[in-house]
Amino acid sequence: MPDKFEPKIIGFLCNWCAYAGGDVAGVIRAQYPPNMRPIRVMCSGMVHPDLVVEALKMGADGVIIMGCHIGQCHYQDGNSKAMARVEVVRVVLEDMGIEPERFAIVWVSSAEGKRFAKVITDFTDQIKTLGPNPLRKDFELNFKRV
Amino acid sequence: MKLRAVSETLNACSGCEISILDTGERFYEILNNIEFLHFPLLMDHKSCIKTNGKKESELPEADLGILSGGIRNEEHLEIAKEVRKKCDIVIAFGTCATHGGIPALTNSYTNQEVLSRYYSTETTDNTSDYPDKDVPPLLERCYALDEHIKVDLYFPGCPPHPHHIYNAFISLATGKIPALPEKSVCDVCPVLKKGKIDSKNVKRFLAPPQYNYANEPLKDMRCLLEQGFVCMGPVTRAGCGGDNMIPRCISARVPCQGCYGPASFNGNQRLDLLNALASQGINTGSLPNTEFLLEFSGAHNLLRPRIKLVRK
Ligand code: SF4
Ligand code: SF4
Ligand code: SF4
Ligand code: FES
Numbered sequence: 001m002p003d004k005f006e007p008k009i010i011g012f013l014c015n016w017c018a019y020a021g022g023d024v025a026g027v028i029r030a031q032y033p034p035n036m037r038p039i040r041v042m043c044s045g046m047v048h049p050d051l052v053v054e055a056l057k058m059g060a061d062g063v064i065i066m067g068c069h070i071g072q073c074h075y076q077d078g079n080s081k082a083m084a085r086v087e088v089v090r091v092v093l094e095d096m097g098i099e100p101e102r103f104a105i106v107w108v109s110s111a112e113g114k115r116f117a118k119v120i121t122d123f124t125d126q127i128k129t130l131g132p133n134p135l136r137k138d139f140e141l142n143f144k145r146v
Numbered sequence: 147m148k149l150r151a152v153s154e155t156l157n158a159c160s161g162c163e164i165s166i167l168d169t170g171e172r173f174y175e176i177l178n179n180i181e182f183l184h185f186p187l188l189m190d191h192k193s194c195i196k197t198n199g200k201k202e203s204e205l206p207e208a209d210l211g212i213l214s215g216g217i218r219n220e221e222h223l224e225i226a227k228e229v230r231k232k233c234d235i236v237i238a239f240g241t242c243a244t245h246g247g248i249p250a251l252t253n254s255y256t257n258q259e260v261l262s263r264y265y266s267t268e269t270t271d272n273t274s275d276y277p278d279k280d281v282p283p284l285l286e287r288c289y290a291l292d293e294h295i296k297v298d299l300y301f302p303g304c305p306p307h308p309h310h311i312y313n314a315f316i317s318l319a320t321g322k323i324p325a326l327p328e329k330s331v332c333d334v335c336p337v338l339k340k341g342k343i344d345s346k347n348v349k350r351f352l353a354p355p356q357y358n359y360a361n362e363p364l365k366d367m368r369c370l371l372e373q374g375f376v377c378m379g380p381v382t383r384a385g386c387g388g389d390n391m392i393p394r395c396i397s398a399r400v401p402c403q404g405c406y407g408p409a410s411f412n413g414n415q416r417l418d419l420l421n422a423l424a425s426q427g428i429n430t431g432s433l434p435n436t437e438f439l440l441e442f443s444g445a446h447n448l449l450r451p452r453i454k455l456v457r458k
Binding site for chain 2: 084
């Protein structure tokens with residue numbers, strides 16, 4: 001079972017650093033697992049915690065927010081705001097019965113293609129160790145919103 | 147022709163039905179427009195559950211099904227489904243029905259934990275015997291209505307304000323979709339707002355708020371959240387003040403507890419409030435816990451038993 005499990009990971013990537021970093025990773029042909037579905041956002045600071053929690057509630061196995069290094073946000077302090085919310089998301093996830101380790105926030109600059117690949121590889125491994133999201137089964141069997 | 151209505155009370159405290167009576171003299175006007183065919187809480191009717199091996203329940207068909215309370219056990223579920231089957235329009239009446247309400251706080255614990263807590267205090271004899279005969283078995287958790295049946299109209303409020311009950315029933319009787327307030331409690335709150343929270347911490351409401359003299363009008367009292375108290379106004383649906391709109395708790399100089407459920411229907415009151423505080427640089431760690439921010443909306447999987455974390 002653990003070998004077969006292919007996690008679904010949602011990535012919120014800021015346009016200016018992380019997404020560009022992903023492009024560089026492609027250009028230098030860095031290898032990393034295909035489990036992360038990237039969603040491009042203008043800044044990590046615009047990712048409302050609801051989006052993270054909703055993704056996990058709907059059965060995503062992991063969520064990762066990627067933005068510019070602190071001090072390099074193109075909107076000055078978007079990433080510091082994102083950082084301030086991390087604790088909030090963790091607390092809420094814990095109370096919802098979801099392991100807070102399924103959520104991560106990392107900074108990757110537009111030049112760090114190699115690091116981008118490493119971050120995704122490590123996070124995918126981490127999620128694989130955790131196994132499927134406990135809400136996944138629940139979502140399909142009991143949780144029907146009509 | 148009068149609108150025909152049935153009402154059933156599920157995982158509820160009956161406060162919602164009392165609020166219907168609280169429409170006062172206008173209740174007669176409601177009765178002139180709506181005929182209640184089945185209303186166990188106000189009339190001499192039994193609940194529509196099938197008992198004594200009966201095949202069919204005696205619930206009459208109706209235009210309107212008014213359900214208060216969420217769904218916690220199999221009896222609630224059966225009644226809810228029966229009402230759905232017999233009624234054209236089903237109303238989730240009260241925050242228990244729309245978002246789980248106070249009873250959904252149980253979702254932080256497993257059924258086993260709830261039962262052992264309840265049946266094994268120092269004074270109880272047989273701690274291992276939970277009643278399992280003649281009581282409906284518990285479902286896994288406390289659900290809002292729409293997790294099990296289709297709901298046509300949502301009527302939040304703990305309980306919904308009689309003004310809105312009256313308005314809504316009359317508009318339904320005249321064939322219109324009732325309009326309920328859609329703003330947040332803050333939007334209709336008259337207090338003095340400066341747009342900045344004074345302290346770096348927020349606290350629960352354990353000391354009185356600051357104001358200058360006993361009858362000081364609300365518009366001169368500083369916003370309670372800005373005074374550093376947890377007030378759920380920003381993330382809670384308006385409406386508790388009825389037609390004059392002034393939020394009820396605020397008019398008593400007490401912070402909003404969030405009883406009308408989330409301001410945007412699918413919102414998460416706890417997450418949204420904590421997010422707003424964190425983004426303003428407030429240290430949310432100063433609160434002893436945060437489950438209480440979901441005091442009224444813990445259904446829809448928002449509160450769940452804590453997991454044991456697997457750290458390797
Ligand atoms: S919404 Fe409030 S008043 Fe209505 S049943 Fe629930 S607890 Fe009682
Ligand atoms: S007192 Fe509460 S409800 Fe009123 S404006 Fe302040 S936060 Fe909003
Ligand atoms: S102020 Fe908040 S808690 Fe108080 S009655 Fe209004 S919505 Fe409910
Ligand atoms: S622009 Fe990249 S984190 Fe704000």
